[in-house]
Amino acid sequence: xxxxxxxxxxxxxxxxxxxxxxxxxxxxxxxxxxxxxxxxxxxxxxxxxxxxxxxxxxxxxxxxxxxxxxxxxxxxxxxxxxxxxxxxxxxxxxxxxxxxxxxxxxxxxxxxxx
Amino acid sequence: xxxxxxxxxxxxxxxxxxxxxxxxxxxxxxxxxxxxxxxxxxxxxxxxxxxxxxxxxxxxxxxxxxxxxxxxxxxxxxxxxxxxxxxxxxxxxxxxxxxxxxxxxxxxxxxxxxx
Numbered sequence: 283x284x285x286x287x288x289x290x291x292x293x294x295x296x297x298x299x300x301x302x303x304x305x306x307x308x309x310x311x312x313x314x315x316x317x318x319x320x321x322x323x324x325x326x327x328x329x330x331x332x333x334x335x336x337x338x339x340x341x342x343x344x345x346x347x348x349x350x351x352x353x354x355x356x357x358x359x360x361x362x363x364x365x366x367x368x369x370x371x372x373x374x375x376x377x378x379x380x381x382x383x384x385x386x387x388x389x390x391x392x393x394x395x396x
Numbered sequence: 397x398x399x400x401x402x403x404x405x406x407x408x409x410x411x412x413x414x415x416x417x418x419x420x421x422x423x424x425x426x427x428x429x430x431x432x433x434x435x436x437x438x439x440x441x442x443x444x445x446x447x448x449x450x451x452x453x454x455x456x457x458x459x460x461x462x463x464x465x466x467x468x469x470x471x472x473x474x475x476x477x478x479x480x481x482x483x484x485x486x487x488x489x490x491x492x493x494x495x496x497x498x499x500x501x502x503x504x505x506x507x508x509x510x511x
Binding site: 338 | 429431433438439440441442443446448487489491495496497498499500501502503504
């Protein structure tokens, strides 16, 4: 069974630009969550999508947005990039069932904003 | 609000020895879940173990066990018989009991296993 895949793996952008990151969950998984990891703030929850609807949201500005498609693939978008957005962005998928609590993480997309 | 505290930035352990990584949590919810994840240098987070707030027994998964002390609000990870491949960052996390797709993470502990 293929794991969670994220593309691209590395990205360099300039301040003010926008970026779109993609996440393909494990087949059959309906929930996709996004996390930002930085040395200063650690791992922070961005948002979670389930059946194409945002079900949970973290405490990030509106520049951070996401969506989920009918095949459960998810994208996140960051507009008007700032230097502080440089981070490892991790995507995780899960079955989102009552008896399953494990999230499976992808390898991450390392975004550098210059 | 939920909060996870990991007070050990780094730990060293000799191969084949046991090691305990500390985690304390704070929440006003009576129902919650506690997790441990491992992050090797490659960056990918690997699920290790889960404990629900209503579980009476400590969770175990192979060489990993979670020492759950509800009254003290602690959820320490015990790794028995450490291996060189256990060298990594370890994160404690929590969620609401029925909302396990939103994890709140601690700052992590870097474990180094030496021969």
